[in-house]
Amino acid sequence: MYEIIVVGGGHAGCEASLASARKGHxxxxxxxxxxxxxxxxxxxxxxxxxxxxxVREIDALGGEMGKNxxxxxxxxxxxxxxxxxxxxxxxxxxxxxxYPKEMLKTLKSTPNxxxxxxMVEDLIVTDGVIGGVCLADGEKIxxxxxxxxxxxxxxxxxxxxxxxxxxxxxxxKPSNFLSxxxxxxxxxxxxxxxxxxxxxxxxxxxxxxxKVEEGDQTYHTFSFDMVPQYEIDKQVPCHLIYTTEETxxxxxxxxxxxxxxxxxxxxxxxxxxxxxxxxxKMVRFKDKEKHQLFLEPESLYYDDIYVQGFSTSMPKDIQxxxxxxxxxxxxxxxxxxxxxxxxxxxxxxxxxxxxxxKVIENLYTAGQINGTSGYEEAACQGLMAGINASLKLExxxxxxxxxxxxxxxxxxDDLVTKGIIDPYRLLTSxxxxxLLLRSDNADMRLTDYGYKIGLISEDRYARFKEKMEQxxxxxxxxxxxxITPTEETNKxxxxxxxxxxxxxxxxxxxxxxxxxxxxxxxxxxxxxxxxVVLEQILINTKYEGYIVKANKEALKMVDLDNKKIxxxxxxxxxxxxxxxxxxxxxxxxxxxxxxxxxxxxVNPADISLIMVYLKKEYFYESK
Numbered sequence: 001m002y003e004i005i006v007v008g009g010g011h012a013g014c015e016a017s018l019a020s021a022r023k024g025h026x027x028x029x030x031x032x033x034x035x036x037x038x039x040x041x042x043x044x045x046x047x048x049x050x051x052x053x054x055v056r057e058i059d060a061l062g063g064e065m066g067k068n069x070x071x072x073x074x075x076x077x078x079x080x081x082x083x084x085x086x087x088x089x090x091x092x093x094x095x096x097x098x099y100p101k102e103m104l105k106t107l108k109s110t111p112n113x114x115x116x117x118x119m120v121e122d123l124i125v126t127d128g129v130i131g132g133v134c135l136a137d138g139e140k141i142x143x144x145x146x147x148x149x150x151x152x153x154x155x156x157x158x159x160x161x162x163x164x165x166x167x168x169x170x171x172x173k174p175s176n177f178l179s180x181x182x183x184x185x186x187x188x189x190x191x192x193x194x195x196x197x198x199x200x201x202x203x204x205x206x207x208x209x210x211k212v213e214e215g216d217q218t219y220h221t222f223s224f225d226m227v228p229q230y231e232i233d234k235q236v237p238c239h240l241i242y243t244t245e246e247t248x249x250x251x252x253x254x255x256x257x258x259x260x261x262x263x264x265x266x267x268x269x270x271x272x273x274x275x276x277x278x279x280x281k282m283v284r285f286k287d288k289e290k291h292q293l294f295l296e297p298e299s300l301y302y303d304d305i306y307v308q309g310f311s312t313s314m315p316k317d318i319q320x321x322x323x324x325x326x327x328x329x330x331x332x333x334x335x336x337x338x339x340x341x342x343x344x345x346x347x348x349x350x351x352x353x354x355x356x357x358k359v360i361e362n363l364y365t366a367g368q369i370n371g372t373s374g375y376e377e378a379a380c381q382g383l384m385a386g387i388n389a390s391l392k393l394e395x396x397x398x399x400x401x402x403x404x405x406x407x408x409x410x411x412x413d414d415l416v417t418k419g420i421i422d423p424y425r426l427l428t429s430x431x432x433x434x435l436l437l438r439s440d441n442a443d444m445r446l447t448d449y450g451y452k453i454g455l456i457s458e459d460r461y462a463r464f465k466e467k468m469e470q471x472x473x474x475x476x477x478x479x480x481x482x483i484t485p486t487e488e489t490n491k492x493x494x495x496x497x498x499x500x501x502x503x504x505x506x507x508x509x510x511x512x513x514x515x516x517x518x519x520x521x522x523x524x525x526x527x528x529x530x531x532v533v534l535e536q537i538l539i540n541t542k543y544e545g546y547i548v549k550a551n552k553e554a555l556k557m558v559d560l561d562n563k564k565i566x567x568x569x570x571x572x573x574x575x576x577x578x579x580x581x582x583x584x585x586x587x588x589x590x591x592x593x594x595x596x597x598x599x600x601x602v603n604p605a606d607i608s609l610i611m612v613y614l615k616k617e618y619f620y621e622s623k
Contacts, residue, residue, distance in 0.1 A: 001142045002028045004389050005133055007120045008149035009037035011375045012367030012382030014103055015063050016147045019386030021113035022062070023454050025393060028141065029107065029115045030133070032153070033172055037115075038068070038103035040375065041152075041169035042196045044096050044298045044306050047222065049079055050407055050426040051376040052089030056442035057406050058376075059223045062455025063383040064106060065376070066222030070229050072098035074236040074297055075215035078439075085539050086435040087428050090220055093236065097301045121177045123363070125185060130363040145389040147364040149382055152194065154179040154344035154369065159193075159259035159267070160337065161315030169196075169341060179344035186359045188347035192423050193260075193269030194373055195277050195311035195340040198323055200295070201333040202303035209328035210239035210295060224443045225460050236297045239328075242290040243278070246325040250318065251282045259313035259340055269342035272373050272423040277311045277340065278322070293326070304335055313340035345371045348415035349588050354388040354398035355381060355412065358589070364389050370415055373423035380408045387453055399453060402561060404433045404554035405445055417588060417598045432557075435543065435550050440535055444468070470533045478508035478537070483524050496520060511541045560594035565610070566618055567591075574613045581606040 006017040009031030017029040031037055046069040047055050059066030069092055076092040107113060124131035124140060132142035156174035158165045168174045183189050215235035219228040256262035258279050260271070271277065276284070281291050294308040307326075312319060316337050323332050348370045350358050355370075357363045366385040367378035388398040401409030410431045415424065428434050437445070447464045450456035456464075483489055485501035493500050498515050507521055518527065518534050527534075540547065571577060571585045581602045590596040597607055 001144075002026050002114075002132075003143060003393055004028075004145045004147065004386075005030060005141060005143040006147045006149060006382075006386070007133065008151055008153070008367070009034070009115075010149060010151045010367060010378060011038060011065065012149035012151070012378040012385070013147075014038050014107065015058065015065065015379045015382035016149055016364075016366055016386035016389075017113055018064055018107065018110060019062070019383050019455060020147075020390045021110050023387070023390040023394075024112060025390050027113045028143070029113065030118050030120055030135075030141075031115065032117065032119055032168075032175075034104070034115060034117050036100075036170065036172070037107065038100040039170075040094065040096050040099065042194075043308060043375075044093060044296055045091060046073075046094045046099075046375065047089060047091040048376075049087070049089050049091075050428045050430070051374060052079065052091055052222070053437060053439045053442060054376045054380050054407050054411075054426060055090070055222045056224070056439055057408050057446055058380050058383055059225070060443045060446035060450055061383060061387075062450040062453075063379065064103065065379045066224075067226055068099060068103050068106070069094055070221050070223050070226045071102045073230055074300065075238065076220050076230075076235070077216040078218070078220060081216075084435075085438045085440060085543070089428075089439050090222055092222070093238065093296055095300055096298045098299070119173070119175065121175070122181045123185070123360070125360055128359075129361045144393055145362040145364065147366060147382070147385045147389055148178075148369055149365070149367045149378070149385075150175060150178065151368045151378070152341050152343040157342045159264060159313045159340040159342060161257055161259060161313070161318075162264060164259075164264055164266075174343075182346060187350060187357070189344050190347060190371070191268040191270070191342060192345050192368075192371060193267070193271045193340055193342045194275070194423055195271070195313060195338065197278075197307040197310040197312065197338045198319060198334050199298070199304040199306060199336040200323070200329065201335050202297075202305050204329075204331055204333040205295065205305060206328040206330070207239055207295075210241050213238040213240050213294065224447075224464075236300070238297070239295040241293050241295065241327050241329075243293065244290065244325055244327065247278075247322060248282055250321050250325055251279055251314075254314065254318045255279060255283070257315050257318055267342060270422045271340070272425060274425045274427065275311075275373060275423075277313065278309070279312060279314070295328075310338065311340070312338045314338070343368070345369050347371075347419060349417075349419040351416045352398075353400045353412060353416055353591065353595075354392075355385040356388065356392070356398075362389070362392065368423070371420035371424055372411070372415070373425050377411060377424065377426055380411065384408060384412065387455070391453065399449060401446075401449075402558060403431065404436055404551075404557060406442075407431060407437055410437075413595070413598065417590070417595055418600060433550050433554050435546055436554060438539070440532075440539060444536075467530075467533065470529055471536050474527070474529055474533060474537050475508065475540070477525070477527075478511065478521070478541075479506050481507050481525055483507065483510060489524075492523060508541060511538065512544065514542070557594055560597060561592045563593040565590055565592055565596065565614070569614075573617075574609055577609050578603070578606055585610075 003025040004020040021027040074093040119136040122134035364385040366381035490500035
């Protein structure tokens with residue numbers, strides 16, 4: 001008997017199984033093909049806008065994705081480095097061979113964790129409680145908790161032109177029965193769709209017609225606990241190109257041959273709004289002359305080039321014409337054709353904030369089965385499901401991250417409160433308090449949680465505490481040291497240039513000036529601190545007013561989230577509650593007033609009625 005069984009070996013499954021095993025629980029990871037563990041069937045990258053911050057949050061909690069990306073990157077850069085810190089995020093090209101190889105090595109060396117190749121076709125459920133899984137060969141394996149991380153494999157169909165093929169991303173056998181069983185147990189199963197572009201032979205591309213995109217000339221790591229594993233001058237470049245008028249004409253003239261636009265009439269899956277196919281782009285943005293595409297290397301071990309932004313479900317002969325219409329790809333050799341994939345997922349509103357399902361006790365789900373897209377979104381859910389399944393077995397409260405604490409908290413709250421229509425992708429615009437949820441401070445926000453639940457080691461936590469002490473020490477030093485308006489000082493200030501002093505000013509307030517950096521501060525005082533400590537103080541001083549305001553607003557939300565709604569509340573007994581609000585509230589069963597406010601269709605008048613009812617029936621103290 002195992003304590004926790006994880007079904008699926010993708011990014012969610014890896015994080016879930018590592019978290020539960022590292023917390024001391026006997027864990028079994030079941031995957032259809034061990035060769036596909038931690039596979040990247042689509043984009044060969046880790047991170048990106050908002051996503052890169054999630055990878056750092058995973059690392060701060062004790063997850064593996066950041067460390068693994070650092071071991072396998074081909075190129076890395078900080079996105080939006082010219083903009084404010086709230087939108088900056090790391091993005092790396094990861095080696096498609098090295099990344100899964102390193103992750104498998106980590107999994108195999110982790111105590112309490114076993115890996116098995118098999119196909120799960122059913123669950124063992126007794127009186128609404130999970131008891132294990134049933135394999136395709138009839139074998140039953142028992143456990144106290146199960147985490148489903150099935151990715152795009154539930155009734156997966158590959159779509160190209162007018163053909164539909166029941167198979168997974170690499171031609172593997174999909175899971176044909178599990179989603180039907182989930183329906184029988186009471187889950188609402190929905191159909192979603194995503195896609196991937198062509199892979200091109202590097203030697204057939206004329207790179208002289210492209211714009212080179214190099215990695216940063218500054219060292220970066222996703223993990224707060226890793227040193228750079230790469231040589232800065234040996235990063236592999238990407239290349240930028242644009243679609244042409246010919247590309248547009250080929251697509252629009254053959255639109256009816258695309259699976260999505262007439263090639264297949266029985267498609268039910270909804271595609272990703274924020275990662276559309278090239279057909280969708282051409283239709284939705286007809287007035288746009290061109291669309292940018294990136295040619296991205298997949299590995300040092302083979303020559304496949306990924307055409308980011310060119311996913312399609314066109315027939316292969318049309319794909320040939322489309323690719324050959326692109327600059328530099330006139331004679332390109334297509335190694336793998338693009339395709340769309342349609343698959344089953346569950347209604348994420350049937351989940352608790354811990355990612356335990358409301359339908360079956362001790363059953364957790366994470367990743368694309370919950371309606372998300374992206375490796376990073378999957379990995380963070382897997383980590384949280386692994387943590388919370390473990391905590392429940394230990395008789396402890398789940399770890400629920402708030403929207404002002406982590407993008408992970410934003411993602412999960414959006415899933416369980418709002419649900420999804422199309423595959424969910426994290427964006428900085430989804431976070432109300434993104435100035436608080438920065439890439440640079442992910443460890444400051446979440447390391448204490450990681451340490452408390454047992455995924456951050458004593459040594460790492462000691463290093464983190466030392467960093468925090470240094471930040472505090474430097475802040476006090478800057479606040480306790482003044483510069484005065486002497487002739488020598490003002491002459492120096494004019495050289496910067498910045499406004500001369502009329503009165504004394506602390507170095508802390510001096511640093512608040514937009515044009516002032518630590519190089520200027522060092523003119524007045526000797527400082528011996530790491531770049532990460534200096535960066536933290538610089539952001540805190542420059543954005544102090546905005547950060548204080550954001551924290552005040554966040555506290556209001558936290559206060560509403562702390563106003564709990566009893567599990568046994570009967571919304572039918574609340575007089576004058578709008579029928580739409582009543583329907584949504586009964587379906588989602590929010591755990592707090594804060595969560596109830598975020599439900600679409602529940603308005604302020606409904607919240608007021610709930611508050612009055614709670615105060616009357618449950619002696620609720622309204623603050």
